[in-house]
Amino acid sequence: MKLTNLIGTDQPNQTKNTFISDVIVGLSAAQKSISAKYFYDDIGSELFQKITQHPDYYPTKTEFSILEKINSILPSILNEPEIDIIELGAGDGHKSQLIINGFLDSGCKVNFYPIDISEKAMELLAQNLSINKQLHIHGVVADYFNGLNHLKKISNNKKLVLFLGSNIGNFNQTETNVFLSQLSAGLNQDDYVLIGFDLKKDPNILNKAYNDSDGLTRDFNLNLLARINRELAGNFNLAAFQHYGFYNPVLGAMESYLISLKDQEVRLAKTNQTFHFKAHELMHLEYSHKFSTAGMTQLATSNGFEIAELFFDEKNYFADALWQVKT
Numbered sequence: 001m002k003l004t005n006l007i008g009t010d011q012p013n014q015t016k017n018t019f020i021s022d023v024i025v026g027l028s029a030a031q032k033s034i035s036a037k038y039f040y041d042d043i044g045s046e047l048f049q050k051i052t053q054h055p056d057y058y059p060t061k062t063e064f065s066i067l068e069k070i071n072s073i074l075p076s077i078l079n080e081p082e083i084d085i086i087e088l089g090a091g092d093g094h095k096s097q098l099i100i101n102g103f104l105d106s107g108c109k110v111n112f113y114p115i116d117i118s119e120k121a122m123e124l125l126a127q128n129l130s131i132n133k134q135l136h137i138h139g140v141v142a143d144y145f146n147g148l149n150h151l152k153k154i155s156n157n158k159k160l161v162l163f164l165g166s167n168i169g170n171f172n173q174t175e176t177n178v179f180l181s182q183l184s185a186g187l188n189q190d191d192y193v194l195i196g197f198d199l200k201k202d203p204n205i206l207n208k209a210y211n212d213s214d215g216l217t218r219d220f221n222l223n224l225l226a227r228i229n230r231e232l233a234g235n236f237n238l239a240a241f242q243h244y245g246f247y248n249p250v251l252g253a254m255e256s257y258l259i260s261l262k263d264q265e266v267r268l269a270k271t272n273q274t275f276h277f278k279a280h281e282l283m284h285l286e287y288s289h290k291f292s293t294a295g296m297t298q299l300a301t302s303n304g305f306e307i308a309e310l311f312f313d314e315k316n317y318f319a320d321a322l323w324q325v326k327t
């Protein structure tokens with residue numbers, strides 16, 4: 001697999017500096033927060049892989065069941081002898097392999113471009129993807145749009161962009177519209193995107209998934225503090241923070257927080273700064289918005305896409321939407 005690392009080489013200081021400045025801004029705000037995109041260092045990516053296999057966490061296995069059903073249908077819809085599949089936030093590649101296999105089995109040649117901010121995820125992906133003469137793989141370690149810009153002129157082949165796992169739910173409404181309109185503008189007329197949407201459902205199912213019985217999600221969230229300790233010489237005491245994740249029906253989103261269990265100071269030696277946490281103070285980590293069919297349709301039509309197909313699992317927990325660029 002060819003690999004381009006836009007974080008490690010082309011822009012050596014950019015991501016590190018962004019991490020430092022984002023953490024400082026987040027910890028200095030009246031409502032403290034740290035962006036969910038920083039979950040995925042090496043340890044975070046491995047923890048996330050374990051979460052996806054946990055019985056309480058339905059999204060991964062549910063989306064997988066949809067992809068198993070549709071991977072033989074997609075090639076007949078796209079109907080091309082060769083395509084470029086670009087995957088945003090590809091993770092460990094298990095879902096990618098399913099989609100790729102569908103195209104290879106239909107005789108279509110595939111150029112696969114996974115983009116992920118995590119080097120560790122790209123390493124796991126490279127281990128998991130099988131070699132095939134009809135498959136060319138070029139991984140890009142980058143933020144979504146840095147990666148997409150880098151790949152802009154790769155070929156004239158029809159493109160299928162994968163954005164799976166309901167990663168889209170981490171954006172707020174404005175960010176979602178900006179993201180989707182930039183995505184359609186960066187593609188050619190009639191290119192396709194396949195986007196995973198986690199659907200609104202019984203809040204008890206949601207709350208269980210994000211509070212698994214083995215505490216993996218708790219450890220995944222606390223790893224953000226450990227990452228700050230490792231990379232910014234912080235002294236967060238992980239035992240003095242509690243993971244709290246709950247479904248907010250007003251927002252239609254899972255919200256994830258760390259709660260300070262006492263009045264405490266945290267120091268980042270790297271920046272020579274100290275931050276005060278009051279007892280019971282919240283630090284926001286993640287939104288994971290849940291969608292309705294009407295909401296998905298609205299997002300497609302207002303951002304330069306037409307709906308080609310909507311695929312659901314049998315319990316209607318999750319949907320994968322195939323949209324075509326029509327600007």
Ligand SMILES: C[S@@+](CC[C@H](N)C(=O)[O-])C[C@H]1O[C@@H](n2cnc3c(N)ncnc32)[C@H](O)[C@@H]1O
Pocket residue numbers: 036037040045048052060088089090091092095115116117118121142143144145163164165166167
């Ligand atoms: C929730 S996981 C989903 C992985 C996979 N798509 C799936 O459905 O199982 C999110 C993935 O997106 C990557 N990611 C998160 N924010 C990103 C960003 N801004 N740019 C690129 N990759 C990102 C993470 O490193 C992680 O591998």
